Amino acid sequence: MHIVAEPGIFYFGTPVVLVSTRNPDGTANIAPFSSAWWLGWSCMLGLNGSSQTMQNIARERQCVINVPSADLVEYVDRLALLTGNREMSTYKKESGYRYEPDKFGVSGLTPASADLVRAPLVRECPIQLECTISRIEPFGEADPHIKSIKAVEALVIRAHVQESLLVPGTTKYIDPHRWKPLIMSFTEFFGLTEAIHPSLLSTIFAPQGGD
Ligand SMILES: Cc1cc2nc3c(=O)[nH]c(=O)nc-3n(C[C@H](O)[C@H](O)[C@H](O)COP(=O)(O)O)c2cc1C
Numbered sequence: 001m002h003i004v005a006e007p008g009i010f011y012f013g014t015p016v017v018l019v020s021t022r023n024p025d026g027t028a029n030i031a032p033f034s035s036a037w038w039l040g041w042s043c044m045l046g047l048n049g050s051s052q053t054m055q056n057i058a059r060e061r062q063c064v065i066n067v068p069s070a071d072l073v074e075y076v077d078r079l080a081l082l083t084g085n086r087e088m089s090t091y092k093k094e095s096g097y098r099y100e101p102d103k104f105g106v107s108g109l110t111p112a113s114a115d116l117v118r119a120p121l122v123r124e125c126p127i128q129l130e131c132t133i134s135r136i137e138p139f140g141e142a143d144p145h146i147k148s149i150k151a152v153e154a155l156v157i158r159a160h161v162q163e164s165l166l167v168p169g170t171t172k173y174i175d176p177h178r179w180k181p182l183i184m185s186f187t188e189f190f191g192l193t194e195a196i197h198p199s200l201l202s203t204i205f206a207p208q209g210g211d
Contacts, residue, residue: 021056
């Protein structure tokens with residue numbers, strides 16, 4: 001039986017990403033976000049307008065979307081309730097957020113130079129996507145449950161993938177049996193279990209041999 005429900009959120013389960021950006025003073029910021037999905041080499045991110053990440057993205061029009069595997073969950077959780085923005089919203093203050101200018105230091109993660117953008121890669125993340133920003137649009141303006149959210153469209157211009165995640169002998173196929181994403185579902189962290197059913201869609205995208 002279904003009943004009419006009023007959940008505060010509909011976060012059914014999406015991969016967590018760590019977005020790294022460059023602050024106005026040239027230092028780096030990283031922050032976890034789970035509103036992220038991809039089509040082709042384009043990524044849509046849902047970012048709070050008052051986050052330091054959003055401000056850095058609006059100014060620099062570039063970022064790195066680092067995708068942590070499930071085993072990095074402790075590093076990711078250290079970044080929760082931190083902001084690189086000194087001017088925190090009342091909501092964040094009341095929720096226990098704290099200003100932290102050195103998020104790499106606090107998390108224990110390591111910055112590394114990117115090839116094409118100024119923001120750093122997160123070395124520990126098995127997937128690091130250097131991006132330029134194509135569009136920034138308002139999101140959820142008619143929704144009383146959120147305010148000041150931006151839909152950010154990022155274009156991947158370089159992808160770094162840990163070799164062990166690729167189908168052997170290719171650079172084009174990430175093997176879903178090797179990739180262990182960190183999933184946020186209703187604000188709790190999860191890993192994926194094993195594959196549960198053969199997939200018809202995979203017959204289109206699976207490697208046909210060679211690259
Ligand atoms: C696992 C996780 C997922 C999050 N997902 C989002 C999200 O999708 N969008 C968002 O605006 N904030 C999200 N947050 C909150 C941001 O990380 C938070 O606003 C943070 O202060 C941003 O840091 P910054 O101000 O330095 O950019 C998430 C936090 C965690 C821990």
